[in-house]
Amino acid sequence: MKKLFTIPLLALLFLTGCGDNDDTVAVAPTYKGTEQSLGNGKAYSWVKFTADNKPTSIGFTLTKGALDNLPHGGVALVLSLPAEAVGKTPFDHIMLDYLHTGHEPPGVYDVGHFDMHFYMQPLAERKAIPVYEAAKAKFDNLPAAGYLPSNYIRLPAGVPEMGVHWANPASPELAGTGKFTETLIFGSYDGKVTFIEPMVTHEFLKSKPNLAKSVPVPAKFARAGYYPMQYTIKQVGDDIQVSLEGLMMMQ
Template identity: 35%
Template sequence: MNEPDSVSVVMSKDALQGLPEANGDKMVWEFTLPMPGDGPQTGYDHVVLDWNPAGHIPEGVYSVPHFDVHFYLISHGEREAITFHGEGREMAMAAPDQQLVPTGYVIPPDAAVDRMGMHGLDPAGSEFHGKPFSHNFIYGYYKGELIFVEPMVSLAFLQSLPEIASPVKKPQRYSYPAWYPATYRVGFDAGKGEYTIVLQGLKRYD
């Protein structure tokens, strides 16, 4: 059937050594990862791996060193054109249909980021209840459409050599045909010396 079961970002153990620190205006290091041309097609166009050495808003929640792993459903060019400034701001920040937002998620207006999108957050995460941030799952929006899914993982959690799988809260529908995850996994393979951040239990939604 050639149906995908999972899609992963893999980092070597050495990749977490000597990571750059925040430096003046340079607060985020961005790495664009193309999807493989062969094998099953997942519907994801590319992945953007962001290293945030000082974290980001909300302050006191995600203001710790961490990685954002954006699986984009739109093209690189479309993503590069995302902006929340100028005369198109109102359309850019249009609220998505509630069917595109999982129950309980919120979309703060200050979580709109150029070249990225608006971020739907899950306030049920332990980081919103007095515990240090370890991992959570984000949905991204632009002009009312769901454009990315995003596991977020702290550096400290990766360094603990974890092996966890967490269920993904799903919306009632999606904006783009693709294979969407039932769970996401964060793990470390000691034999290979590799960290993996995985969307798994994929199911096709049109």
């Protein structure tokens, strides 16, 4: 039998009497998007807020089994943001692309990995991006100086339904100092910065990661909003969480 502890009458009267002046502690909410099947598990987006409704982080969770039994033909999964978060950050949706054998350039990114695009572009507009040859002028209309990290370089051509990719030449896989495990890509199309993309190998995600890195912050922003100062890739219990953290209002 559990022992019941009683509160002395005086203490009870004190606690009851404080009711009129009690300040309710505000809760910092997290809103969750719709779960979608991935591998043998699920994937879903989420956005965290402060108690006064300012966004602090945006990300997604891969539940136990989500990295298993992935199709060799690849995955293209759109994660909508939770309804409570729509319009509260510059981001419109998250796109998970899994490529079993990776992509070009050979010897660099040709291993199984996820492209994890956090898009700042409406879904319909993004999906209308054609192949490079059909819209060279828009692909080659690059953002003005200052709207991308200063040290990032453009990768060749462009990708349909994505745009132009920009990478850090100091990344180990590009600098020749190590193999690709994870890196941070930026994207653009028709003069605008359109996405931030952690690109992460399947092997690294399976290794119980605990990564936190700074996001290189551009000098300028096309529109005011809450932009990330950090990105993380972490094992949390049986799940993997990938997030853009430390959202700060930038003008």
